[in-house]
Amino acid sequence: MPLMAALKLRRSTREYSDHQLSLQTLSDMLWAACGVNRRGGERTAPYWRHIMVIDVYAATADGVQVYEPTTHSMMPHLHEDIRAQTGLQDFVATAPLNLIYVAHGERMLDLPAAERRLYASVDAGFIGQNVYLFCAARGLATVFRGAVDTVNLAQTLKLPEEQFVTFAQTVGYPQP
Numbered sequence: 216m217p218l219m220a221a222l223k224l225r226r227s228t229r230e231y232s233d234h235q236l237s238l239q240t241l242s243d244m245l246w247a248a249c250g251v252n253r254r255g256g257e258r259t260a261p262y263w264r265h266i267m268v269i270d271v272y273a274a275t276a277d278g279v280q281v282y283e284p285t286t287h288s289m290m291p292h293l294h295e296d297i298r299a300q301t302g303l304q305d306f307v308a309t310a311p312l313n314l315i316y317v318a319h320g321e322r323m324l325d326l327p328a329a330e331r332r333l334y335a336s337v338d339a340g341f342i343g344q345n346v347y348l349f350c351a352a353r354g355l356a357t358v359f360r361g362a363v364d365t366v367n368l369a370q371t372l373k374l375p376e377e378q379f380v381t382f383a384q385t386v387g388y389p390q391p
């Protein structure tokens with residue numbers, strides 16, 4: 216789909232069908248989100264000071280995986296279904312996929328703590344917009360979300376202390 220057509224369709228959706236995403240669709244979406252698009256290892260999304268601080272976690276009914284852009288692969292992280300903990304809205308518990316944008320604070324140590332969150336949030340926002348456009352182009356539904364209990368979710372994800380949750384993003388198919 217041409218970019219202008221995808222932009223025309225981009226929107227937030229909060230009602231999802233039960234239809235699951237195929238592995239190929241998930242793979243393509245994660246590459247669009249922040250996959251490697253150049254020989255130097257740079258990504259589809261821009262990022263602060265050439266230091267990649269965001270990890271993308273994918274929470275489904277089967278558990279949680281982390282996207283590893285350099286190998287374009289998913290690493291198992293948790294085996295539980297934690298979708299209900301990824302946000303404060305009801306649909307997150309049943310939508311097929313919730314992405315969680317986790318920041319490595321330890322990679323931003325020369326910034327004051329408040330600025331770490333700012334720059335990490337901008338990086339997450341660019342990734343989120345890539346996901347929005349991918350979803351628009353593929354007939355998927357999505358919403359970027361700040362209504363997240365980030366402290367509780369960090370504990371659920373068993374993140375090390377220096378890492379923190381920025382935003383989450385639900386992905387699925389729209390209700391017919």
Ligand SMILES: Cc1cc2nc3c(=O)[nH]c(=O)nc-3n(C[C@H](O)[C@H](O)[C@H](O)COP(=O)(O)O)c2cc1C
Nearest residue numbers: 225226227228229304340358359360361362363382
């Ligand atoms: C930083 C940010 C946080 C957001 N948080 C939420 C949220 O927690 N829950 C939600 O349903 N939508 C959330 N949204 C989506 C916005 O509500 C939505 O983009 C806005 O209402 C415009 O609608 P549209 O995306 O359909 O154009 C968020 C968007 C942004 C950019």
